[in-house]
Amino acid sequence: MKTRVLSRLISPQTMALAAVLLVNWILFPGFFDIEWKDGRLFGSLIDVLNRGAPVAILAIGMTAVIATKGVDLSVGAVMAIAGATAATMVEAGWPAHTAVAVALLAGLACGLWNGVLVALLDIQPIIATLVIMVAGRGIAQLITEGSIVTFSDPTLIFIGTGSFLGLPMPVVIAATLAVLATLLVRRTALGLLVEAVGVNRSAARYAGISANVLLLAVYVFCGFCAAIAGMIVAGDIRGADANNAGLWLELDAILAVVIGGTSLLGGRFSILMSVLGAVIIQAMNTGILVSGFPPEFNLVVKSGVIILILVLQSPLSATLFLRAPKAKTGASK
Amino acid sequence: MTEPATVLQARGVVKVFGQHRALDDVSIDLRAGEVHALLGENGAGKSTLIKILTGAYQATEGEVLLEGQPVRFADPLQAQAAGIGTVYQEVNLLPNRSVAENLFLGHQPTRFGFVQKKVIYAKARAVLATYGLDVDVRAELGSYSVAVQQIVAIARAVELSGKVLVLDEPTASLDRNEVDRLFDIIRQLKARGLAIIFITHFLDQVFAISDRMTVLRNGKLIGTSSLKDVSPTDVVRMMLGKDLEILHPVSTAAEGASGPVMLSFDGFGKPGKVAPVTLDIHRGEVVGVAGLLGSGRTELARLMFGVDTAESGKVTMNGKEISLRSPVQAVQAGFGFCPEDRKADGIFGDLSVRENLIIALQAKLGWFKALNRDEQLEIAGRYAEALDIRAANHDMPIKLLSGGNQQKVILGRWLAIDPNFLILDEPTRGIDVGAHAEIVRTINRLREDGLGLLVISSELDEIVAYSSRVVVMRDRQMVAELHGQDISPKIIVQAIAAQHQEAAE
Ligand SMILES: Nc1ncnc2c1ncn2[C@@H]1O[C@H](COP(=O)(O)OP(=O)(O)OP(=O)(O)O)[C@@H](O)[C@H]1O
Numbered sequence: 001m002k003t004r005v006l007s008r009l010i011s012p013q014t015m016a017l018a019a020v021l022l023v024n025w026i027l028f029p030g031f032f033d034i035e036w037k038d039g040r041l042f043g044s045l046i047d048v049l050n051r052g053a054p055v056a057i058l059a060i061g062m063t064a065v066i067a068t069k070g071v072d073l074s075v076g077a078v079m080a081i082a083g084a085t086a087a088t089m090v091e092a093g094w095p096a097h098t099a100v101a102v103a104l105l106a107g108l109a110c111g112l113w114n115g116v117l118v119a120l121l122d123i124q125p126i127i128a129t130l131v132i133m134v135a136g137r138g139i140a141q142l143i144t145e146g147s148i149v150t151f152s153d154p155t156l157i158f159i160g161t162g163s164f165l166g167l168p169m170p171v172v173i174a175a176t177l178a179v180l181a182t183l184l185v186r187r188t189a190l191g192l193l194v195e196a197v198g199v200n201r202s203a204a205r206y207a208g209i210s211a212n213v214l215l216l217a218v219y220v221f222c223g224f225c226a227a228i229a230g231m232i233v234a235g236d237i238r239g240a241d242a243n244n245a246g247l248w249l250e251l252d253a254i255l256a257v258v259i260g261g262t263s264l265l266g267g268r269f270s271i272l273m274s275v276l277g278a279v280i281i282q283a284m285n286t287g288i289l290v291s292g293f294p295p296e297f298n299l300v301v302k303s304g305v306i307i308l309i310l311v312l313q314s315p316l317s318a319t320l321f322l323r324a325p326k327a328k329t330g331a332s333k
Numbered sequence: 334m335t336e337p338a339t340v341l342q343a344r345g346v347v348k349v350f351g352q353h354r355a356l357d358d359v360s361i362d363l364r365a366g367e368v369h370a371l372l373g374e375n376g377a378g379k380s381t382l383i384k385i386l387t388g389a390y391q392a393t394e395g396e397v398l399l400e401g402q403p404v405r406f407a408d409p410l411q412a413q414a415a416g417i418g419t420v421y422q423e424v425n426l427l428p429n430r431s432v433a434e435n436l437f438l439g440h441q442p443t444r445f446g447f448v449q450k451k452v453i454y455a456k457a458r459a460v461l462a463t464y465g466l467d468v469d470v471r472a473e474l475g476s477y478s479v480a481v482q483q484i485v486a487i488a489r490a491v492e493l494s495g496k497v498l499v500l501d502e503p504t505a506s507l508d509r510n511e512v513d514r515l516f517d518i519i520r521q522l523k524a525r526g527l528a529i530i531f532i533t534h535f536l537d538q539v540f541a542i543s544d545r546m547t548v549l550r551n552g553k554l555i556g557t558s559s560l561k562d563v564s565p566t567d568v569v570r571m572m573l574g575k576d577l578e579i580l581h582p583v584s585t586a587a588e589g590a591s592g593p594v595m596l597s598f599d600g601f602g603k604p605g606k607v608a609p610v611t612l613d614i615h616r617g618e619v620v621g622v623a624g625l626l627g628s629g630r631t632e633l634a635r636l637m638f639g640v641d642t643a644e645s646g647k648v649t650m651n652g653k654e655i656s657l658r659s660p661v662q663a664v665q666a667g668f669g670f671c672p673e674d675r676k677a678d679g680i681f682g683d684l685s686v687r688e689n690l691i692i693a694l695q696a697k698l699g700w701f702k703a704l705n706r707d708e709q710l711e712i713a714g715r716y717a718e719a720l721d722i723r724a725a726n727h728d729m730p731i732k733l734l735s736g737g738n739q740q741k742v743i744l745g746r747w748l749a750i751d752p753n754f755l756i757l758d759e760p761t762r763g764i765d766v767g768a769h770a771e772i773v774r775t776i777n778r779l780r781e782d783g784l785g786l787l788v789i790s791s792e793l794d795e796i797v798a799y800s801s802r803v804v805v806m807r808d809r810q811m812v813a814e815l816h817g818q819d820i821s822p823k824i825i826v827q828a829i830a831a832q833h834q835e836a837a838e
């Protein structure tokens with residue numbers, strides 16, 4: 001048992017995070033300083049978590065989708081739709097909780113659409129979700145009527161910028177969602193069944209698993225997560241920008257999942273590891289920002305680190321690191 | 334008389350997987366112009382040995398020699414280049430590429446660097462014709478049955494083999510005619526001086542075609558001898574380390590002994606797949622299904638399990654009509670189904686043996702009644718023991734298990750749901766003689782426990798051994814139902830072949 005916990009702690013992901021944090025600390029010695037001001041925590045570390053929260057939330061839903069051997073390219077656009085919906089509704093005078101509920105419903109509906117295409121019409125996930133990825137921003141613009149809708153509704157703003165127990169709301173929401181989702185998949189049979197569908201959908205059908213219902217559920221959940229992330233981003237900037245909200249974040253979310261060790265070929269997954277992946281990505285972003293390097297560097301450094309992590313995870317490196325010594329002893333005889 | 338030259342040789346090969354010694358100091362030598370049978374129980378290490386010979390695995394210790402020179406193939410491609418063609422146990426072709434591409438992938442006939450489709454198609458047709466196979470070579474391989482895929486894999490390996498041909502259970506999914514054709518080809522290759530390794534669990538085939546044999550047990554070399562010097566009983570003793578009591582216990586399945594009708598299929602069919610079938614299944618009986626490949630046996634099973642949806646007829650269970658529109662409904666009704674294509678439809682390769690054993694039960698229980706770890710361990714342990722599943726531990730991915738043991742896991746998976754009605758499509762495929770007898774015994778025991786079983790098998794002796802009734806399929810139709818004294822291989826063959834006589838008249 002002890003060794004299992006230990007081996008988890010020294011996974012490539014935790015080592016990568018430690019390395020990134022260390023570099024951040026070298027570049028910016030105040031990186032680990034945290035202070036308590038106005039009833040909440042401040043500091044670069046808190047900032048990393050706060051900024052990383054939307055991608056972490058996307059990654060939670062994306063993990064489930066990828067575990068079924070799928071992918072959801074539409075989450076960025078769904079964020080824009082949810083943000084646009086909530087913002088437009090509060091500006092039109094609806095109470096905030098109604099606006100939030102409708103925005104969440106919009107996310108669920110987008111997820112359902114994706115799910116129907118993938119599960120019932122058997123369209124490849126990458127194509128199926130491309131539909132909303134492209135059309136979604138158009139829909140969001142229709143909702144906002146082409147302008148950036150700003151708002152001053154305190155509830156919506158609280159979702160993006162408020163705090164709870166000293167922690168920023170986005171962090172609280174992401175952490176709660178991560179824990180709840182993990183409990184949901186690991187305390188029930190959902191996790192195993194999702195993995196089974198991802199490993200072999202045909203065998204899953206033959207084993208009496210309702211593979212289609214599971215697939216639907218997974219895409220709906222992913223849409224739901226995207227809607228939450230969309231409202232956080234809108235609340236943060238106090239406005240809904242149909243063009244730019246969540247732009248390219250689907251790629252970060254997929255990356256977070258892959259860094260977290262879930263294979264794009266489906267099967268075994270870990271939601272918490274994906275969240276860790278999102279934090280690693282954000283720590284890199286922040287590090288480059290605070291170090292004063294031009295932001296162009298960001299992309300180059302990011303891809304370097306990603307390649308490193310992927311190489312470390314690949315079966316090739318497993319053989320290199322695990323087999324090479326044995327092979328040598330065999331040959332020297 | 335001079336000894337024929339040794340072509341391929343392994344000396345003192347050891348292969349360790351984690352804690353497990355899959356091969357322990359094994360040596361084998363293959364001579365030019367011989368068929369060398371490699372025998373042993375499920376998990377004995379046969380596939381592992383040939384994977385080492387052909388570069389798919391690297392030996393932990395020991396060496397491989399090709400024509401006397403030590404070789405170290407980094408992968409099967411290098412072995413191919415050296416003239417060793419291999420058909421692995423799990424067919425490794427590309428299901429979504431055409432038959433022709435699969436035959437020639439990596440060594441297409443080209444002209445000025447361009448692949449010539451027409452030439453390839455013509456050549457593919459010619460090659461497959463020697464196996465008596467007449468299929469559209471442009472169609473996706475995956476759209477054909479396991480048997481066709483198997484033949485394509487064999488043809489591909491034969492094309493590639495200049496010196497050595499390795500066949501790991503090539504006949505598992507072939508019927509008698511196809512096996513005969515394969516043997517003709519093997520004899521030709523033998524006459525050309527190839528060394529051929531032949532792995533199978535069918536002893537009659539071993540004696541029909543092989544010159545020598547090597548037996549492994551638990552990863553250890555038991556011995557090599559000429560088949561002229563041994564009897565089938567000797568071979569079984571070498572494989573199991575003990576005598577097998579009775580191979581096929583005389584069928585106790587007297588028809589009168591079966592219980593009341595449990596399930597009735599009434600005009601159950603789907604146009605283009607299976608013509609309407611009317612069949613009652615009683616408690617405590619085994620209905621055997623015989624027929625040639627492509628006669629609609631598997632299609633019937635898929636229909637009965639809701640994998641395909643019937644378009645005519647109805648099903649009643651214990652007098653009440655039930656709906657069978659999906660496997661989910663079938664499982665809820667207490668049905669179980671071991672499919673024919675183990676790799677594609679049976680196993681969850683990356684999931685553990687334990688998870689593979691409990692997955693159907695878990696699916697039946699639903700999302701929110703999760704079996705906890707202790708329950709899973711208990712269930713997995715129980716069925717692994719009942720079926721003698723040999724796995725180093727139950728947490729290893731099932732894809733690392735030997736083929737026969739994977740098959741047992743899928744059977745165990747269905748026993749775990751405590752089924753009323755079990756459909757087994759070729760349940761003994763790839764299963765060793767000991768386990769074969771074990772599975773026949775299990776089928777008989779399940780029948781005595783009051784289950785209804787429908788068992789599809791190409792092995793007539795086996796069908797005769799456990800069936801209370803035999804249904805014969807031909808051209809996607811149920812053409813005969815045999816009872817009592819009529820259940821004999823001879824009469825079944827007649828029923829299957831009736832069509833050819835009609836056609837000939
Ligand atoms: N990659 C692997 N990792 C761990 N164990 C393995 C691996 N490959 C095979 N084994 C184990 O090695 C043993 C021998 O397996 P192998 O596939 O060679 O058996 P086999 O004789 O071909 O059996 P069968 O007749 O069932 O095909 C088995 O116990 C199997 O679980």
Ligand SMILES: [Mg+2]
Pocket residue numbers: 379380381422501735736
């Ligand atoms: Mg094998």
